[in-house]
Amino acid sequence: MKKISGLKCRECGRKYQAKAIYVCEFCFGPLEVDYNYEQIKAHISQEKIKTGPNSEWRYWDLLPVETKSVISLGEGFTPLLPARNLGKLLGLEKLYIKNDAVNPTYSFKDRVVSVAITRAVELGFDTIACASTGNLACSVAAYGAYAGIKAFVFIPIDLEKGKIIGTGIYQPNLIGVEGNYDQVNRLCSEIADSFPWAFVNINIRPYYAEGSKTLGFEVAEQLGWKAPDHVVIPLASGCLMTKIYKGLKEFNMLGLIGKVRTKFSGAQPEGCSPIVTAYKENSEIVKPIKPNTIAKSLAIGNPADGYYAWKTMKETGGFAETVNDEEIIEGIKLLAETEGIFTETAGGVTVGVLKKLAQTGRIKKDELTVAFITGNGLKTQEAVSEAVSRPKKIAPTLKAFTEEFPWIKR
């Protein structure tokens, strides 16, 4: 028996074959991968996982591919670091940073793309594609190159330089669409209907999304096989949060960890916060908005999994908060200065919101808290270029140096 039992509609529960489809024909709800958990339970164990590869594929049993020859650049199994300095500053005794900025293309997207491309090739596709605001673009281009299949990457033409070069270096078919992200997406859904390609965030979406579960698996394993008390997660489409929650619940269902009492708190930039707004208005309908924020990777005004992220936060007793552009930059700086981690704007949002939640007592000081840092600062240097230390220019002499730093004692 295969481990994937099929696809299942998240709204009406109808079952489908595990093909490259993503919308329920009956209620148009999104489809999700369903597994033969009984079979998985029979042979999964902490011991088996521990002897697996040092990548997200140590959780192969819970990822939606049947092949053992996975397409991997070593994504995942990133550090979970005790954040003592930042914790002290915020009054949190057990704060951890999950540093996913150190993946092969420097964001958590490598987790989802590795799963998506492995599944796409398994389903017989020879072309991988995506619509992206940057991080996904870099990842799809890199994995496409490594897998030796064609890659088509669609981006808004005015993306940040770091993300364009970070994608272009892999020589994909890179298409800069004259329009905003929404228009790129519209175009891509038409293209997805017209060409037999594996669009990772369209027709391969149910498989792709499962890759984010591994962030939940890893944190639980790294904490000594238990779920944290509180997590803070950046939200764009809401997929990441939804899947981290699913991952923890699966681990519990399979007996790998105890009860999951984790509070899920979500972070969005003020200039694009449809999910946080729905949370604050106590409305389960997430209203689309037009984004305007420096956190471009989170600039999704029309989040596909917004409702499910909303539900996760409500169900677990978590919170939702926003930060403005200045607070995002402060957040980036704060993490760098206290923990030595340079994150992109999305991480600035997470740290900014973490700070707000700690200062208002919504995160308790003794809660074991994990903040998810999902992208790397080198890709969004524009955001902080004005706010960093500049080199002090001196002549190449000891005298010049001591003159510049007269307060240093010998």
Place this chain on the structure above:
Amino acid sequence: MPKRQLDLIFPEEMIKEPVIWEMSKKFDVIFNIRRARVTETTGELVIELDGEDGTLDKAVEWLRKKGIKVKPVTHDVLE
């Protein structure tokens, strides 16, 4: 005839109006409601519209003018 799957989000003041009925009177389109969710302040309706392309465009434009947010059901905004 082409079919279009749409996700409609209604502002509070429109929830009580028979918007879909009105649309089908005004334009030659067939609607089929697949899913709906209504709260105190908003309504969401997932429907399929069946009609000529030009007519569908006009119907969608008319809905938008009424203040309803219309987005295609593609779930393509995942990134």
